[in-house]
Amino acid sequence: MRLRKMLAGLAFGVSVLAANAAAAVEIEYWQYVFETRVKAMDQLIQKFQAANPGITIKHTTFPYAEYQTKVASAVTAGQGPDVVQLFYGWVDGFVAGKLIQPLPKDAFPHDKIEADFFPIVKAMQRGGEYYGLPTAVRSLALFYNKKIFEAAGLDPNKPPQTLEAFLAAAQKTVKRDSAGNIISEGFTLDMAGQDHQWWREVLIRQNGGVPYTDNDRKVAYDSDAGLKALTFYTDLQTKHKVGLTGFMDEGQAAFKGGLAAMTIDGTFRLGAFASIKSFEWGVTELPADAKGMRSNYASYFANAITSKVQGEKLEASKKFLAYISSPEAMELWLQVVGELPARRAAAMTEKNLTNPIYGPFLKGLEYAHTTMFVDEAAQRQTAIDMVNRVLLQNQDPKASLAEAAKAEQAIIDRATK
Amino acid sequence: MTPQITLSGARSSHTAFRPSRIVSWTLLFLGGLVMVTPILFMLSTSLKDASQVYDLKLIPASPSLDNYWTVLSDGRFLRWFLNSLVVAVAVTVSNVFFDSLVGYTLAKFRFRGRYVVFIAILSTLMIPTEMLVIPWYLMASTFGWIDSYWGIMFPGMMTAFGTFLMKQFFETVPDEFLEAARIDGLNEFTIWWRVAMPLVTPALSALAIFTFLGNWTAFFWPLIVTNSRELYTLPIGLSSFAVEQAIQWEMIMTGASLATIPTLLVFLLLQRYIVRGVMLAGLKG
Amino acid sequence: MIAARAKSTRLWDGLSLSHKRVLWAWTFLAIPILFYSVIRFWPTLQAIALSFTNWSLMRPASFVGLENYTRLVQDPLFWQVFRNTFLYLIIGTPISLLLSFAIAYYLDRVQFMHGLIRAIYFLPFLTTAAAMAWVWRWFYQPVPIGVINGFLTWVGLPQQPFLRSTVQALPAVLAPAVWAGLGFQIIIFIAGLRAIPTSYYEAARIDGVSEFTILRRITLPLLKPTIVFLVVFSSISFLRIFDQVYNINFNDPGGPLNTTKPLVMMIYQTAFKSFDMGYAAAQTVVLFAILLVVSLIQLRVLKDR
The missing domain is CATH 1.20.5 (Single alpha-helices involved in coiled-coils or other helix-helix interfaces)
Structure with missing residues (x-):
């Protein structure tokens, strides 16, 4: 393709220019805009530059909505960053497109990575090479409204620990008007939020199944466990009527507005919920099944080195990447952003574990799973559609589940072809 | 003889009191209320703090201008505002000139290939911008236009929309006027600029308003072509309030309200030209 | 020299x-x-x-012939999206044109608070699509929040699901699109009406012709270039609808169950969410062909040559 040749030419031109640059090495770092993340990174860069006088870091940020498009089009044209932040679920595409390079083993020995980081970092491994390292990780937990709990006669300091207790609490806290319309939810149903992860990595496993096999390349939820998990979820609306998809538009809005007793959400929501003034809320681990088995979903943004980087810039990028995934950086990140450290030793401190907010999330990390998405948006969509078919079109859950499994398998097959 | 052109003020000269007028006025007014309600909600939300956003009351419990101070005290907002202004004005000027020139040519000249040129230009409306972004980006990066005003502006310097609009309006201009000017010995460029253009002021003003607005709210291309925050246009800057997983709606509404001010000013400034009818005098077979 | x-x-x-x-x-x-x-x-x-290659933004391209097109024809999503796109066209264009013409026609004759009313009708066109979509989303909510459902239950009618229904969602998404575009069409109509020399009307009025006859015999024929423009341009806009649909339901764009997804959104998602550029290009070519055919037919029928 002519286009490709043009790109290659451009990339070459840019690298020649780069090689002729001044003695001080400047490398460019890209991440998306999120006020606290930008602030934390600015502080990290300042510290890094003070310790490494020969290196300057240019910090560039973009709005989240089109961040991925932006990175892909810039790197394709031979422009863009040296060190880039990416969602773990994008790594397949980035590796296939040769946008990022494997982390050099001299600076990032695999045994060290595997010993120090949480196991979910495995999701950055392709063909025996690691392609990036996270600073922070996220997991899910159950948020609950203490005011509503108290009003319903529940102990605001004893949130439900099992699915059974969870359902009972939801039934106690839901409020309906005389016509039967829900006016305050017991639990928010929002598949487009985090519920699809809850269903996929938690409920299916608690019902004795697995969502995928073969390194997440084969869909395995079209099973008895998958069906039980799906009906448990849809029953919340159709049978128990403790929540309504689309109520207050989003689950988090309903909770924030004080019109939902419980919601499942991630660490990234802590900032938004911190502005709640009208009630107190608490966090607890995702409910366990009858046998006490728990599961969770963890995810992260990782930092990677783009494929065009070499020579001096590569050395500088290695140093920078090592610094932003050091325990010191993680400590600062936790303080400024409120995201959990990706290294086990930095995360599992006594102080963090007893923190009423971080504690439940950290405990979740220990038994969390990470779905290896090939196309995160499309795969989430299949789960949203599966639930919608049951709730809006009264399709039989079994049929809907089979349809979803088929559609998702097609997406995976196409991407890994 | 050059025809005389007079511009009339208010339209109908007969303002006699009629019940049907009252009925149509009332209906128009009620329709206007429906039109404006969503905008009132936008303004009301911009006066709320984060904890009240979801109470959805039209009158905020404790209205405050804090969001406005937050947005305005961020120095970058003014910079983005300025960027949008520069881009929108420059592109508008270019469009008013070129689109009307092309529209005039297609409407008032008879030559082989005219319809083909018209359809070819019109066909550019039919490719979604999303598919053009990658070629444009490569073009911009080849010529070093990335991260510059020109890079943001170049794809929109002429549009099929404006050309089509102006062509349609030039078609309403009677040929006799142009012929009269030709007999007076004016060259074609002067005829277009001096005689034809004043006759389509309403359409020109409409074109200016729409082009300004379109560029003022443009999001996708400016985002792709700019790297530094100093060059963001307003919509991109505002989208930083829509961060991952959480959108600060009260801030979006504040930004959106502020962003409406210049477009409203442009509209108020230009609308009188749209409204001012063109009365053609001296038009007798 | x-x-x-x-x-x-x-x-x-x-x-x-x-x-x-x-x-x-x-x-x-x-x-x-x-x-x-x-x-x-x-x-x-x-x-x-x-469109004849399998280029993804992430992978080099190779020639695949008509594969993208055969895939498109076999893709049930494409036919769903095709249907949606035409629904936007056939419902949106006539409704918005009739409304805007009626408003422009009467607004043109109203003098009391004329400027204010005109500005109000134009105001929605000046607003940001993302911000307004959010407001509309809340209008469509169930009770206790939704304004429209609040009104329905107040007059004793049952709640409607609107955006959460596979049948009602498309009209519910279309309403804000018509709302936002109305001001634009009204202004173009007013500009067109004002471009008609008043001398024509005066002559007709002296002859004592009725208002309706003036509308039919003078206004509409002289307004034809404007009407042609608006019919063609509105049709193109509705066939290319994207922003309003994307923003009103941004957690499940084009949902529920793809019942509101237009072709441009399918192109956008294929190109920039799945990075499947070759397939997206094939969809673009199909959209291009549809738009060209529709516009040419309209221009031919309205005899604008």
């Missing part, structure tokens, strides 16, 4: 008046044609070429 000048002047003078005018026409068109060729036609040709 002077001789050359004189020669060229003689050449120019030697041309007939109509030849001169043709030269003028191409002179006026020269820069624009160059511009459109480089900025629009060339990328379009590239997109057409891409």
